[in-house]
Amino acid sequence: MNVYKTVTNLQQELKKLRQKKSIGFVPTMGALHKGHLSLIKQAKNENDVVVVSIFVNPTQFDKKEDLDNYPITLDADKKLLDEVGCDIVFIPSVKEIYSTNIKSQHFDFGGIEHEMEGKFRDGHFDGVGTIVKRLFEIVQPDTAYFGEKDFQQLQIIKKLVEIEQMPIKIVGCTIFREKDGLAMSSRNARLTPEHREVAPFIYKILKKSKKKFGTKNASKVTKWVEKKFKKHPLLKLEYFTIANEDNLKTFEGKKDPKSKIKQRAFIAVFAGKIRLIDNLQL
Ligand code: PAF
Secondary structure, three states, X not given: OEEEOOHHHHHHHHHHHHOOOOEEEEEEOOOOOHHHHHHHHHHHHHOOEEEEEEOOOHXXXXXXXXXXXXXXXXXHHHHHHHHOOOOEEEOOOHHHHXXXXXXXXXXXXXXXXXXXXXXXXXXXXXXXXHHHHHHHHHHOOOEEEEEHHHHHHXXXXXXXXXXXXOOOEEEEEOOOEOOOOOEOOHHHXXXXXXXXXXXXXXXXXXXXXXXXXXXXXXXXXXXXHHHHHHOOOOEEEEEEEEEEOOOOOEOXXXXXXXXXXXXXXXXXXXXXXXXXXXXXXX
């Protein structure tokens, strides 16, 4: 596995490879877990060469504390990447990516950026759009892979390549879960043992809401979820929303099995100071 820290060196290598080989790309912020590894394995199956980037992007954090505490496990990450057969890892510095102007570009993603995460994390999707656009320009992959745990981010990135007319196929990969159902996330490592123990409640509630949505309308299901969390001593609900998968607008009615548009339940919860998100197709 080759490790590159500068755009120039990475591009020198990619220029040679691109002539004959397909390039799959998995952008990450490091602290890799099995969820990331499944993206990399899929990229490996579908491409000749796999590039992974590790970059904790400062412009997508709305809280400085969250950025400062983001886990960094570079040595362990490199070892895992080697084991799954990653070909190239790109680990740039903030200066390499942003020079001295650590700012986001503003994007119009057609409204999906204002729903859910967009309401609670100011400027988050401008930051994501800025870094993913920059990384796509640098790597110029044929295909890029993103986890469905960040389903809204996945939809935003699909929109980004459309707006920017980038010839990159975006592939969404199913959520990887711990045995007890908790969606894998780099942030799980920061949970206290107490919060880690109760965190699978989030997925349990998602599964129960899926069942309820079969007979009850979305607003009723939402109220039921809110009530459940009000009673929970350790988990604080930020939002639970049932939304259309295509435009991410809140859906309030009853499930229509004949409709082509699917709904998904989205949730954000605080387990102490750690914010966890998850979603489930209904
Ligand atoms: O999902 C992530 O880890 C990040 O948002 C991404 C896509 C790597 C951009 O920094």
